[in-house]
Amino acid sequence: MAEGHDTMALLPTGGGKSICFQVPALMQDGICVVVSPLIALMKDQVENLRRRGVLAAAIYSGMRKREIDTTLDNCIYGNYKFLYVSPERLKTDLFIERFKQMKVNLIAIDEAHCISQWGYDFRPPYLEIAELRQYHPTVPFIALTASATPKVKVDIIEKLELREPKVFIKSFARKNLSYSVRKAENKLEKAIEILQRVPGSAIVYVRSRKGTKEIAMALSQLKISATFYHAGLDKALREKRQVEWKDNKVRVIVATNAFGMGIDKPDVRVVVHMDMPESPENYYQEAGRAGRDEWKAFAVMLFHDKDLELMEERSIASFPPIDFIRRVYQCLANYYRIAVGSSLMVSYDFDISAFSQTYNLDLLQTYHALKILQEEGFVELSEGYYSLSSLHFLVDNRRLYEYQIAQVKLDPLIKVLLRMYGGELFSEYIKVNEDKLAKALNLPESEVIARLERMDTLGIAAYNKKKDQPQVTFLTHRYDAGKLPLNKQRIAERRENSITKVRAMIAYAQNEQMCRTLQLLEYFGEESDLPCGICDVCVQKKKNSELSTHLMDLRERLFQTLEQGLALTYQDIAVKLKLASADVHLAEMLRTMEDAGEVELLSDGRIKRKD
Secondary structure (H helix, E strand, C coil), X not given: CCCCCCEEEECCCCCCHHHHHHHHHHCXXXXXXXXXXXXXXXXXHHHHHHHCCCCEEEECCCCCHHHHHHHHHHHHHCCXXXXXXXXXXXXXXXXXXXXXXXXXXXXXXXXXXXXXXXXXXXXXXXXXXXHHHHCCCCCCEEEEECCCCHHHHHHHHHHCCCCXXXXXXXXXXXXXXXXXXXXXXXXXXXXXXXXXXXCCEEEEECCCHHHHHHHHHHHHHCCCCEEEECCCCCHHHHHHHHHHHHCCCCCEEEECCCCCCCCCCCCEEEEEECCCCCCHHHHHHHHCCCCCCCCCEEEEEXXXXXXXXXXXXXXXXXXXXXXXXXXXXXXXXXXXXXXXXXXXXXXXXXXXHHHHHHCCCCHHHHHHHHHHHHHCCCEEEECCCCECCEEEECCCHHHHHHHHHHCHHHHHHHHHHHHHHHHHHHCCCEECCHHHHHHHHCCCHHHHHHHHHHHHHHCCEEEECCECCCEEEECCCCCCHHHXXXXXXXXXXXXXXXXXXXXXXXXXXHCCCCCHHXXXXXXXXXXXXXXCCCCHHHHHHHHXXXXXXXXXXXXXXXXXXXXXXXXXXXXXXXXXXXCCCCCHHHHHHHHHHHHCCCEEECCCCCEEECC
C-alpha cells in the first residue's frame, strides 16, 4: 500500500486495522480520507490523533453546512493528515468540489463489508465510493473489515474496483479464546455461575435496554460489582460507567450491542451473551472483545429452546411490509413538516418513542422500517451520539473589534473566548465549554448560551450547540412517499440473507460435534482441521476420550479380578479394585458386561465371570 498498491485487509476485532492506514498515510505528504459509517468511532479516532499532535477532522450527519465548509477548506489549505467522512457525504457537491482540490495520499474504507448486500450491515452509499477514483485516479485504496464471508470478500473487491489488490488476511482463530454454548432454562442463574467461576473483567450482552438494568441490579444484589449501559442513557452517565469499567472500578458491564465498538480494553476475561446475536459476524465481533491481551478468556452464549423458535420469527419481523415502510417515511416528513424536494442532508433530533406514539405506529416495526430506509440510502439514524459545542469566528480581527465596540454586551464574552481558545477560533471550529465560560464570566450558563446564539445570529461566529440526542438525517431530497424508489428485490434478498444468518447462528448453538472455532472458521471461509482444544466441544471430547480410556482399563481390571472363577460381591470387587462402592463407572461397567454376557449375576447376589 505504501508502494501505491490497492489493498484489502481482513483483520479480526482488535487486530489493529487503524494502524494499517494511519502509518502509511503519515509516511507521505498529503491527506488520508477515511470512509467510516460509525460516528462515535470517527470522533474517537479524531480525538486520539489530535492528542498525539496529528491534525485530523471528521464530517458526519448533524453538522451544519458552514462547519463542513470550514472543515473541508482546512483539509485543502491546512496541514491536515486525516479526514474521516461518513459515506453519505461522499456524493454531495460540497464534498466533491473540495475533494478534487485536496492532495490525497490514500483512501481508506473502514467497515468495508458495508458495501455488500450479503454483509451484515449493508450501506448503499458505500457503492458510490469507487466513483472517487475519477478525481484522484492514482491514489491507492485500502479496504478494511474485521469479518467477511468469501462472498462478501469478492463483493468488496468488485464493488470498490480494487486494482490487483494485495490481500492480507489474519486467521479468525483466537488461540486464547474459549467459545462455549450453554443451554439453560434459567439464563440469569447460569450467567451468575459463570461470573462466579471466571474472575476478572466481564461484558454481559443482552438484547433489551430494560434487561441491562434488571440484570445489573441482580448481579449487584449478589455482591458482583456491575453496572449497565445502553444508548438511551445520557452522555455523562455513559462516559462515567464506561470509564469505571475500563479502570476496573466496576467488574461487569451489562450492555446492549451499542457498547463495545472502539473500546480498547485488553483484559476482558469473559463475554457472556444472554441472547443470541442475529449473525455469526455480530457474535464473532462481540465475543472477540474478550482476551485481547492474549491471556486465556471465555466467550459464552446462553440459550434455551424458546430462543431458537423466536430467532427466525424476529428475523422475518425485521423486514416489515413495503406499504408500512412508505407510511413511516411519510410520517417522518409530516413530523418535521418537510416539503417534497427539500431537506437534502438536513438532520433533526429524533425520539423514536414520541414519533411512534404521535402516529400510532408499532415501535419495533417502526425501528425496523427506519433501518430499511437507512439500508436503502434515504435516511440515516444515529442512535444517540454526543457532540460538544463548537465555535468558529466568521470575521477577521478588525471586524471582530468593531463588533466588540458596537455590541458592548458581547465584548466580555469575546475577550474570554480569545483568552481561553486563542487565535485558532479564526481558522477552524473549536470545541467550547459553556460551563467554563459561564464561570469565567460569573454568569449563568443559560445567559452564555444566549450570547453565543446572538453572535451566531449576527454573523460574528458560527455556534453549534452541543447534542446528545439521536438524529435522523434525510440523505436525499424528500420524496413523495408513494413514489419512494425502494428496491423491492434487494429488500427481499436482504430478508433471505438475514434469515440465512440466523439459521447459521442456530446451527452454531446446536452443533455439539464440531470445534466451535472450526465452525466459525468454516463460516468465514477459512480452511483448517486443527481443533482449538479449549472450546466446550473440544473439552467435552477430551473428557469423553479420557473416560473411554478409564472404562477400558476398568473392564480389563474386572476381567483380571474375576478370572480365577471367583464369585464376588459388588463390595468385594470394589475393595479389590480400590474403588468406592458407590462408584458410578463400576456399576455401569458391570451392567454393560452383564448385558454383553461377559459376567453373570448369581442368585445370592454375587458376580461371576462367564467362561
